[in-house]
Amino acid sequence: MKSYTLGEIAKLLDVQLIGDDQVVINGLGTLRDAAPQQLSFLSNPAYIDQLSSCKASAVIIAENFSDICPTNKLISSAPYVSFAKASALFDRAPSPVSGIHPTAIVDNSAKLAKGVSVAANSVIGADVCIGENSEIGSGVTIGAGSALGKNCKLHSSVTLYHKVSLGSNVIIHSGSIVGADGFGFSFDGEKSIKIHQLGSVRIADNVEIGAGTTIDRGAIGDTVIGLGVKIDNQVQIGHNCIIGDHTIICGCTAIAGSVKIGRYCIMGGASGAVGHISIADKVQVSAMSLVSSSITEAGMYSSGTGHMKTSIWKRLIVRFQQLDSIAKRLKELEKPTDKE
Amino acid sequence: MKSYTLGEIAKLLDVQLIGDDQVVINGLGTLRDAAPQQLSFLSNPAYIDQLSSCKASAVIIAENFSDICPTNKLISSAPYVSFAKASALFDRAPSPVSGIHPTAIVDNSAKLAKGVSVAANSVIGADVCIGENSEIGSGVTIGAGSALGKNCKLHSSVTLYHKVSLGSNVIIHSGSIVGADGFGFSFDGEKSIKIHQLGSVRIADNVEIGAGTTIDRGAIGDTVIGLGVKIDNQVQIGHNCIIGDHTIICGCTAIAGSVKIGRYCIMGGASGAVGHISIADKVQVSAMSLVSSSITEAGMYSSGTGHMKTSIWKRLIVRFQQLDSIAKRLKELEKPTDKE
Amino acid sequence: MKSYTLGEIAKLLDVQLIGDDQVVINGLGTLRDAAPQQLSFLSNPAYIDQLSSCKASAVIIAENFSDICPTNKLISSAPYVSFAKASALFDRAPSPVSGIHPTAIVDNSAKLAKGVSVAANSVIGADVCIGENSEIGSGVTIGAGSALGKNCKLHSSVTLYHKVSLGSNVIIHSGSIVGADGFGFSFDGEKSIKIHQLGSVRIADNVEIGAGTTIDRGAIGDTVIGLGVKIDNQVQIGHNCIIGDHTIICGCTAIAGSVKIGRYCIMGGASGAVGHISIADKVQVSAMSLVSSSITEAGMYSSGTGHMKTSIWKRLIVRFQQLDSIAKRLKELEKPTDKE
Known part of the structure; x- marks a missing residue:
């Protein structure tokens, strides 16, 4: 101790x-x-x-x-x-074993700087560059042509696809996947035809990514994660998103493709954003809220109804469906009557 | 057959x-x-x-x-x-191959009891203890100092970080990650500073955890999963949560940090709970409902609006935004008029 | 280039x-x-x-x-x-290395057709069949008795449980898990008793599955994914679902068990469906909407409230909880008065 x-x-x-x-x-x-x-x-x-x-x-x-x-x-x-x-x-997490584990498979063309450690069963592809003192956990796959800065830490079973780039001091927890294909298809009237995802993912310095998170590669340009961004577990970030510096994205948030999020934002847990929108700097979105159009002004935003007893809720959602009628009938009542 | x-x-x-x-x-x-x-x-x-x-x-x-x-x-x-x-x-799932696969990497200090099997490419860290007849699938990583009881089954590609403890008869499906860092940062006015997560995760007997689920280690104390809890796929459980015995958590549920859930609860699919709240025993939360404050009484709870045709819904959400005005105008109409 | x-x-x-x-x-x-x-x-x-x-x-x-x-x-x-x-x-993703990597562990009874490649550290179980020119990435596990068609591509760290079947031209991205146990328990008054999941998963030709997605095996019959279905990242598909041909399921969608989705549907990002319902052909569900009962007619469906400033939203959810009262008071006002 x-x-x-x-x-x-x-x-x-x-x-x-x-x-x-x-x-x-x-x-x-x-x-x-x-x-x-x-x-x-x-x-x-x-x-x-x-x-x-x-x-x-x-x-x-x-x-x-x-x-x-x-x-x-x-x-x-x-x-x-x-x-x-x-x-x-007081962090007592075990120190990495130094050096390259004999079961790690490192391509001859990969360049590992001084102090890099690679744990058991990891697979480092062709032309990968890894900066000083970066630690690669067990069972990690790093695709060809990817580049990591200094002092990065990839926990066990992280997958980086090809040509992904990480800055320095980037931490990625287990099971996260960076650079899988964005979800892009063209419909020909009968079936979906894959749009090959030719871009990649660029992650700036000091980013931390939780466990089981996925960040897709861009369709043409790149998906970009800014400086000091912190991303929790099981977050999905679609292709060609741009996440501004120092933004925080809580667990289970789903960001569709081509979303631009500003600096110093906070996306609450299990929140979401539809595709092709922009969110201004310093926006905070509350838990399980969906951002369904661009937000141009800093501040806090929410959606949803709040929870209640299901017995009450069942009546209210019936009333919710009557809202248009309620509004119209109210307007009718507000009309001056003949008597007046 | x-x-x-x-x-x-x-x-x-x-x-x-x-x-x-x-x-x-x-x-x-x-x-x-x-x-x-x-x-x-x-x-x-x-x-x-x-x-x-x-x-x-x-x-x-x-x-x-x-x-x-x-x-x-x-x-x-x-x-x-x-x-x-x-x-x-009638379960015809293949039986584990007995013993330690030659490609498994088991630290010399690990203690494996009688009947333990470890499949190909798994990595067992220093001072790990595994109880009798537990089965470790292929590509599993078990961090230093973790302890498993008897008759556990970890399917392929499960990751346990260091110092995680599992009781007996615990099943964890592929891709689940137990003990990654909780999502804790302190903001210094410019950037987020990592709060190292010094606690761990304790999982009681007879727990089953689905595929792709993440359970974070505690910040100071531990995250605790009670006896007989059943957790489905892609569930996220934040640091320092305490999940009561025999509670059921359906797929894609997102539980923020420091949530205390009672015994015999059912969290419906894709439901959520915000951080630092308590949920009483025998609470049932319906699918995709967000628990946004503590629930002190057993029963069923819901949030949301129910689905409807988008054409109708678009009118209703406009009306929803008029609700405060509607309520006020109604009150106005209810006032006794001069005539009465 | x-x-x-x-x-x-x-x-x-x-x-x-x-x-x-x-x-x-x-x-x-x-x-x-x-x-x-x-x-x-x-x-x-x-x-x-x-x-x-x-x-x-x-x-x-x-x-x-x-x-x-x-x-x-x-x-x-x-x-x-x-x-x-x-x-x-113009896709510059690296080509697979041809043949079976020396660290891959292929059971003697597995049948690999001409042109199959298996990357480092993958584990291919007993009686697995893999069709011509299929590529298996690194760290993949394929359970006993599974069958893959021609030209499939499994990226790194995919897990197929036993007896899973894939058609031809199926792409599965990293970290996805096909065939884990469905979430089925019987409650005996004190504790949950596992219902062993005896079915499997059948995936048709030309399906693409994103990263970190989970598709559970059926309880008795199979879970079935139709021809040309495209599934994004972090989607959960419960046991015994049947997904119709050419349907598109966007990221983070949660489909509970025994849901039947028609052909040519689009499930928006982070949408959901409760268990044991049917959704007709050509239904589109908008982002983060929950389908809480069967949909029998093609068209677009939504739920939720849309986002707004939290300060406004807080007033509105109070009003939402008054909706039943508002509706009743409105009806009262609409009654003909004594004067009329």
Whole structure:
């Protein structure tokens, strides 16, 4: 188990320590559940009541709340950011085995920079380039001509098709597939004829992609994922989408083809966007909402009805189907009567 | 093809046979489609009319309907349960090859109990423990420190990250991923900073997980899947969820992080739950419904509008957007007029 | 880079060339973005204004628009179909390595026809038959007794369970799983008992299946995918579904068990269908719409509310919950008053 003195942690997080710098910290905990020798944090003031009974040996906290913290404290102007940095200190995920596993199949023409590791049974195609210190998990397939930057991490069973390009510090979790054919067909009156997908996928630096996500290659041009974009599990991104820098896409979101999403957007879980639309910067879409036309203004958007007891809902959806009639009848009633 | 006499089946299912115990049964069929020498069942009384023309050589049936069954019958107090047991008799899925395939890569520190099989190209990490008679399919990755109970079955291309724990009799279908990082980031005003996910996933006995499902590891504590939970394909379960015993989660459901679902719930297909909410025991959520706040009472819940012709729907969603105005205008009309 | 003279392309597409047959074409481009030496197309008249400034060296175009095309033209009665055919000419996806890779594990009883290629680390089970010129990517698992027709292409990490059957010219993208157990359980009052899934999956000729899609095997009979069906990424098709010929299923669609979908349907992205219903031929379901009962008539169907600003939406869903009351109060107002 990794451990640090509180003094070491203060230094690593670059925050001010008020308290005992020799206390040993061996993990993290929430205010409610932390045990002694753990480090906690207060970010959301809603949890301020939990401070008094918190058993953590230290708390990351903003200066204005520090007086009421009963234990050692690390003063941070952004406690949740400092907590994120602290989480890296205690990550016990196993380190990759260094080098190329004997069962990995690396094409002779592939270029692997210094410090690259390739785990068992991975298959690296022709002319692939992998930047320094990138880690390739087991059972990964990287198609011919793909290029990865430095410090990338592809977990087990990731598939990159041919000619996909990743920047540096890109993380892709297991089972995700980048560069499969976009869904393009031409209908000849009888059957669908495949439109071969000639573009590819370009992913910028610092992108993280969850497990089981699919990002299709472009039909003619490329599908593009911007700088620092974070994509959760089981997200689908269609061909020729352009996702703006620092946008966050939560799990199970479905983005159809040729959608342009702005910078600093948040697509809520299981949300969706129909094809060929644009979404402005700083748009937030709530969970399971469908964006069915372009959004040109920052802000929060939703669709749906909210949940309710099914017995009530069944009456309401009947009423929903009467809405046009209701509106017309209301208008009728509003007309001045002859008497008036 | 496996076959049994009806007498053998009655014994194996522990039900009473009325009829010929020497009839040979070689498969199962529905009342409508069964062929001679097949076994059928009547569970839902809606299908009772199909009994008279059923060609099956025997029918599993409740005692109160047995008089009208024209063929051999197996009397069961729970015909659908007896049918489930019968289905196991006729399963012709290939048996695993015994032992460790020569291409499997098993870390020296891993402990495999008696009767464990590991198929081709699987990778078993350091300190993994696998209980008796568990079967590991081809191309499976099991991360360091993970533990599996007895009689588990991991189909091809399952990925368990490090330190994941499974109880006994757990089935996981192909492509499912347990223990990938939860989706946690802290925003520093410019970019998202990864919160390392330090918890893991604990899965209890008798859980079945479909294909292409993802269950994320916890941020600090663990994600927990209760006893006998059944999870269908392409379900996403976020970090730190707690799923109560015997709950059923249908395909493509999206559960955000830190959701607590009770016991004996049913989440309908493609349903969802937003983060940090609780759902009581015995709640049923209908297909594609979003649970957007905690549910404290057992019962059925729904959201959405039901489908209709798009031409009608287009008018109705315009009216939906007028609903606030409609309600206000109605209230206005309801005011007593000067005349009254 | 592949290139052709325009004369060669006209011949390959079987269309009339008006212009210079010696122009060299080395790729495709949209009217807006094409560079010189690229071939473009006009299919949707909405883009007609882009013709005048188009830099492509040739345009596929219908005869009635050919006069206004300022460059070389290929006259087609179906420009988008001709474009699809042209896309095949410029596909630069790497060719499969021929033959069986030394790390592939092919059961002795498997029958591989002439021209079959099997890439690294794939596992081909007992009694599998693979037709002429089919390509099996790396890390593919094909279960015992499965059969593939001619010219199939299974990309990396596809899993076919046992006894699955594919026709000819079937393409399956990475991570898709065909033949996992359908989601069937019988509840005995305390726990769920597995109903073993004894059927399989039959997929007809010319089907294409995207990445990360799951198609479950049938409970008793088979799940059936018809001729020329095109299925996008992350689609879930439950046990015993029957999908009619030439139907298109867009990404992230969830089809529950025992659904019968007609011919020439289009299921929009992230749409869904509840179990045990039928959908007629030529039905189109819009994105994220749920089909909650059978549809007997061709046409377009939708559900949902459309998106709007969350601030407005919050008021409207309150009003939605008042709809029954609104309708009743309206009816009350419509009653003739005593005065009349």
